[in-house]
Amino acid sequence: xxxxxxxxxxxxxxxxxxxxxxxxxxxxxxxxxxxxxxxxxxxxxxxxxxxxxxxxxxxxxxxxxxxxxxxxxxxxxxxxxxxxxxxxxxxxxxxxxxxxxxxxxxxxxxxxxxxxxxxxxxxxxxxxxxxxxxxxxxxxxxxxxxxxxxxxxxxxxxxxxxxxxxxxxxxxxxxxxxxxxxxxxxxxxxxxxxxxxxxxxxxxxxxxxxxxxxxxxxxxxx
Amino acid sequence: xxxxxxxxxxxxxxxxxxxxxxxxxxxxxxxxxxxxxxxxxxxxxxxxxxxxxxxxxxxxxxxxxxxxxxxxxxxxxxxxxxxxxxxxxxxxxxxxxxxxxxxxxxxxxxxxxxxxxxxxxxxxxxxxxxxxxxxxxxxxxxxxxxxxxxxxxxxxxxxxxxxxxxxxxxxxxxxxxxxxxxxxxxxxxxxxxxxxxxxxxxxxxxxxxxxxxx
Numbered sequence: 001x002x003x004x005x006x007x008x009x010x011x012x013x014x015x016x017x018x019x020x021x022x023x024x025x026x027x028x029x030x031x032x033x034x035x036x037x038x039x040x041x042x043x044x045x046x047x048x049x050x051x052x053x054x055x056x057x058x059x060x061x062x063x064x065x066x067x068x069x070x071x072x073x074x075x076x077x078x079x080x081x082x083x084x085x086x087x088x089x090x091x092x093x094x095x096x097x098x099x100x101x102x103x104x105x106x107x108x109x110x111x112x113x114x115x116x117x118x119x120x121x122x123x124x125x126x127x128x129x130x131x132x133x134x135x136x137x138x139x140x141x142x143x144x145x146x147x148x149x150x151x152x153x154x155x156x157x158x159x160x161x162x163x164x165x166x167x168x169x170x171x172x173x174x175x176x177x178x179x180x181x182x183x184x185x186x187x188x189x190x191x192x193x194x195x196x197x198x199x200x201x202x203x204x205x206x207x208x209x210x211x212x213x214x215x216x217x218x219x220x221x222x
Numbered sequence: 223x224x225x226x227x228x229x230x231x232x233x234x235x236x237x238x239x240x241x242x243x244x245x246x247x248x249x250x251x252x253x254x255x256x257x258x259x260x261x262x263x264x265x266x267x268x269x270x271x272x273x274x275x276x277x278x279x280x281x282x283x284x285x286x287x288x289x290x291x292x293x294x295x296x297x298x299x300x301x302x303x304x305x306x307x308x309x310x311x312x313x314x315x316x317x318x319x320x321x322x323x324x325x326x327x328x329x330x331x332x333x334x335x336x337x338x339x340x341x342x343x344x345x346x347x348x349x350x351x352x353x354x355x356x357x358x359x360x361x362x363x364x365x366x367x368x369x370x371x372x373x374x375x376x377x378x379x380x381x382x383x384x385x386x387x388x389x390x391x392x393x394x395x396x397x398x399x400x401x402x403x404x405x406x407x408x409x410x411x412x413x414x415x416x417x418x419x420x421x422x423x424x425x426x427x428x429x430x431x432x433x434x435x436x
Contacts, residue, residue, distance in 0.1 A: 017228040025246030027225040028267030038225045049267030049283065050296070055431045057285050058294030059269065070293055077298030077430030078338055089338065089432060091388050126340075126386040130371055159373065165355060165407050166371040170384060205359070205369045211340065211388055213298075213429055 002045075026059070032068070042068075055080070063221040069118075072221045076214035079123065082182065084113035090212035098200040103191045105143055105150060108200055111210050112186035117177035120219030125173050127187055127210040130166040130201045133159035138194030142169040145186045151175075155192055166201055176218050185212060224267075254278065254289070264289070285435040295435045299428035302339060303331035303399065307422045312350060312413040313403055320359045320366065320402040323414060327422045328400035335394040336433035341367070341387045343401045344423040346380040351410030353377065358414075359402045360387045363395075371406060380415040390432050399426050 004020050028049045029035040035048055046062040060068045070076050079090035086092055094110050108129065117123065131140040137158040144152040154171040177183065187210055191198050202208040226242055250271045251257040257270055266286040272278055283294030291299045311323035322328075333339065347356040355373045359366040368387035375381055391397075401424055405412045416422040 012234075014228045014230045014232065017232075021243060022225065022227060025243065026248065026267065026269045027246060028265070029224055034224075047269075049269065049294070051266045051286070053286065053434055055433070056296050057431075057435050058290075058296030059283055060293075060296075070297055074292070075298055075300075077428075086390075087432070089430075091338070093388075128368075128370065128386065132373075157374075165373040167373050168370040168383075168385075170370075170386070172384070172386065205366050206371065207368055209368065209387060211386065211429075213340075 032056070035068070065221040067222065069221070072217055075216045076121075079115045079212050079214055081113045081115045083184075084110070085115075090115065092210050094202050094208040095204055097202050098189075099197070101140070101189050101191060101198045101200060105145075105188045105190045107145075108187045108189055108208070111208060112184060113210065113212060114182060114184040115212065117175075117181050117183040118214075119177055119180045119222035120217055121177050122215050122218040123175040123177065124213050124215045125171070125175060125185060125210065126213075127171045127208075128168055129187065129189065129208040130168050130206050131156055131159055131189070131198050132163055132166050132201055133161055133191075133194065133196050133198045135194055135196030136161050138196045138198055139192040140167075140169065140198040140200075141190050141192040142171050143188040143190070144171055144173050145188050146175055147181075147183055150188060159198065163199075163201055166206065174215070180222060185210075248281075254282075257282075257289070287435065290435075295431050298430045299337075302333070302426040302428050303329040304426065305329040305424045307416045308418050309416050310413050311403065311416065311422070313405055313411050318357075318405055318407075318409060320357060320361070320369075320404045322400065323403050325416075326400055326402075327414075327424050328398060329424055329426060330396060330398050331426065333391040333394045333397050334428075335391055335436035336431055337391050337394075337436075338429050338432045339389045339391065340427045340429045341389060341399060342423075342425045342427070343385050344382060344421070345385070345401065345403070346382045346415040346420050346422065347372070347375055347403070347412055348380045348415060349375040349377045349410070350413035351405070352408070354408050354410050354412055355406030356412050357404040357406045358383070358385060359404075360385065360389075361398075361400050361402050362389045363397045366402070373407065375412070380420065382420070388429075394436060399424065
């Protein structure tokens with residue numbers, strides 16, 4: 001009974017009221033556990049309002065895949081992490097340099113985050129790092145590694161040998177999560193051309209950063 | 223009374239109906255003013271629709287102290303402010319410190335405590351004063367949040383860059399977001415090019431909560 005018009009003389013039965021009122025209003029709950037305890041047989045499209053007074057405060061819908069989610073057809077914003085991140089949120093800011101990067105891809109320290117990806121959601125990773133080199137005209141490559149596979153690279157032009165002459169490498173890439181999984185996303189770097197080493201420089205203002213956002217659905221609800 | 227199963231013989235009292243129907247349905251109002259006049263004591267978790275016919279139109283959720291857009295506190299709220307300039311901005315001739323330039327790219331908006339904002343800018347610099355590099359900073363409320371660097375630039379042709387940074391608000395207020403620029407390596411001028419087809423752009427987006435509702 002998704003939408004019913006009441007006419008004069010309608011007898012409001014308990015089954016009508018439960019289907020047309022109880023299951024179609026926005027019920028508030030102080031926790032997800034309270035909701036689970038109260039609504040033992042949720043109906044697709046049901047809407048609840050979490051009044052948790054924390055990051056999860058807000059609306060969640062019971063979708064056709066049997067999950068309580070934020071609205072499936074919208075972006076969900078910055079992710080929450082299970083490892084890495086700032087206060088378990090999907091961004092990191094690094095202020096420490098990393099030296100001695102050779103032609104072998106190496107993980108950049110503290111530029112890694114792990115999160116529970118939802119199937120059929122699209123995530124956007126935005127990152128940047130600053131580089132210089134031990135030898136003039138070396139170049140560097142900033143890489144995005146997802147689930148142990150380096151999937152995207154951003155190259156610099158020729159680098160200087162001075163910390164006062166850095167080059168910023170930017171990297172923005174989408175990640176499509178085809179299945180529910182724990183995903184580790186990290187930044188890596190390597191010497192791209194030349195025979196020296198490159199340095200990922202970071203300081204109080206010249207920071208290195210990585211941000212992960214959910215930007216919307218890529219398929220059916222899950 | 224967050225979720226009540228009705229059984230045969232239930233008598234719908236006014237208090238029951240107000241708590242279980244009025245306060246849990248999605249009421250529509252022509253404006254936020256009309257809503258605030260009608261709902262003088264909103265309940266946490268309440269939802270309404272504002273049919274204002276402008277950029278404010280949409281769903282709002284009450285989190286105990288304020289009505290917030292869409293699903294409420296747990297969601298990104300999208301665009302906060304933006305600016306686009308089709309004019310050039312040149313630095314003063316002798317400097318290596320970050321400055322506004324001759325035509326600063328800036329936007330002002332009121333932020334909310336415990337929200338995270340993503341700042342994205344597009345710049346098109348060239349080394350107008352001779353061989354030089356370029357620095358660019360995302361400045362929020364007078365503080366540089368992130369700095370982006372290019373060791374060398376062409377002296378004639380622009381090189382476009384898209385920069386992204388985040389800003390976590392701990393005290394909501396009217397904030398000035400701006401892109402500052404400076405020469406790098408040598409004390410000669412740099413210019414951030416802007417035109418109708420190669421504009422300078424600043425976008426500030428709310429991307430979600432960083433703490434408890436505020």
